[in-house]
Amino acid sequence: MTEEMKHPLSDYLRMDRLPHIWCAGCGLGIILHSYVEAIQELSMDLDKIVTVSGIGCAGRASGYVNTDAFHTTHGRALPFATGISISRPDLKTVVISGDGDLFAIGGNHLIHAARRNVDMLVICSNNFNYGMTGAQYGPTTPLNTRTPTSPYGSIENPFNLVALVASSGATMVSRWTVYHVYHLKNAIKKGLQKKGFSFIEVISPCTTGFGRLNKQTPIEMMRQLRDNTKIMKVHPMEATIDPSTEIIIGDFVDVRKPTYGEILRELEAKAR
């Protein structure tokens, strides 16, 4: 980077680390852009935000932001974030991680963090496979999708992430795609200001792994996100997700419940 070209987001990103490691056309860069832009528009203090991430391509996100950040072990982003959220309620805890980290190895942590209503924002990038290790099928891979470990098509039913998180008790549940950048940014802004467990699923194209085997170019995958999505206000159980036919996106849940930290501090005051 030369002196004259000061990037508008240079206060929020570690510019010396860019260009990032993600593949050409990967949606994670768009998610990171929406996240830092949301922080910029809310004029939030960077010392008051903690970005936690797990393992996987999305786990790299914590290394590129200028907030306090921690890159945890596989699947354990949420236990770490729960600890921060409870001990330091003055900080905003944000988890950016992928579907494999949050729903496969970290699946139990996620449903229990949502059940306890721990105050944090979880941004989950869903690319329908395990991108970093070579695009194997995982708990979000749609039926009949070809991956290196399911060469005849996946035979497992995938999770519906928003339905799972909403039924576990999350207070804000949204699903957007990386094509819907303005909606995504607004959802992140809402999540950053919300008290309680907020969950945003972001459908993101895995261009190198998923795209190559299913004979799709990055631009075709983005067109699919534009053409096959419908913005609807429905019950999360009815928010179908099938990238080849229809993905229902939108803000599904937004309620207010006492958070785990609030109840804990109330109890502490009572017991004293």
Add this chain to the structure above:
Amino acid sequence: MAKQRIKLIKQLCKGCGYCIEFCPNNVFEKSEEITERGVTPPRIKNPDKCTLCGLCTRLCPDFALIIEEDEGDG
């Protein structure tokens, strides 16, 4: 007020082509150029058509497109 324009930071571009495909006003086009990192960055074909909507800056996964103040005579 200073004039603004769209600017491409070639060092950050990975050549995915999202800006060429999704710009509503066809500001970008493919180029023949190959940078030292082996990617083909887009070329700004119609800078006058750009309305500075900012969609490309947000859709660019590599932070390579920015809107900057135009220092020239405009």
